[in-house]
Amino acid sequence: MSQGNERLHHQYIKYTVYLHIEDPWKLFLFHAHKAAMDAFTRGLALELAPFGVRANTVRPGAIRSNFHRRDNVPGLGDDESYNKFLDTIAKDNPSGRVGEQEDVATAVSFLASDKASYINGGDIVVDGGRYVQY
Template sequence: MDEHKDRVFLITGSSSGIGEGIAVHLAKTAAGLSLTGRNNVNLEAVKDKCVKEGLSPDKILLSVGDLTSRDFRKSLVEQTIGHFGRLDVLVNNAGMGKPMPISTETEENFDEIMNVNIKSAYFLTQLVIPYVKATKGCIINISSVLSTCTSKIPGNCSYSMSKAAMDAFTRGLAQELAPFGVRANTVRPGLIRSNFLRRDNVPSLGNEGSYNKFLDTRAKENPSGRVGEQEDVATVVSFLASDKASYINGGDIVVDGGRYVQY
């Protein structure tokens, strides 16, 4: 249980879905959590869940803002260091996607996907590099199985491209930072229960009934007979951040129940 007893984690997109799951899971073992998202109410609710897991409230820092803002990224890192005095692990998890076919995709949609999914992560990481060097920490990028294959939901090309860029980013980080004792790895989830497809991204999945029906269908298609849960990703993130993964650098772990090998 003391796996991460000295480690401070900064987890982007921790107000919802996979990031929330990572935060709640790590609340059992981490020294501190810096949590961030745009939705303040959801972020407070995640904090409550982390406190229920045993982490004291003063070990949880909440920062509300949009990661596409350079000023917000700067203040997020400054606040984290100001509060905890150190940073060990950055989890670049925040992401979005609004499917649009290549033939009709707007430049605005393309830019939003790239800005949120890769540019923000790239420049946030740049700001934390001095701090993870100081702790010989690590960076964990949440990509997707779709970085190397196409989605059954049509129109996900720009999303896939942003995740392929995330994979390349991890490899670049691993090479550049290994001499400083800093590791970088990617986690590539398949379909995980979250709010991702229930926003305005896929209007047909917006309500509870249609989303659950969609998950049931996908569970039947999966060799493991289920869709992924947030905990499935969280346990892998915790492992990659731990000393047990000290020789894993520049790698990626697919978390999809075996669905990917069928593509």
């Protein structure tokens, strides 16, 4: 029988994105939602830490995937336009490249591992240095 003081050793990892949104109202809603989710994650980190549950956020930058090819960024349906888009992003990034899905997966895998057992309520930015540029 449980005494009620067992530690669970679980992780909650929130994945958040940066989007190009031109409509000011949609942009406002996006940032308001993002701020609320950040506060939610920090609240989880505080409330659930005594039970061995950690909560963290992974913030990827531009990652090579089909995400941009969907209706999120108009005009990127063909390979030539998409590759030109990625080249532009890479040139503007301090690392000189676009992220790969494996870059994000590595961060998530690390946070979910025991090696990150003392990381709670944090953000890992996976964007090649783009965030610190501004």
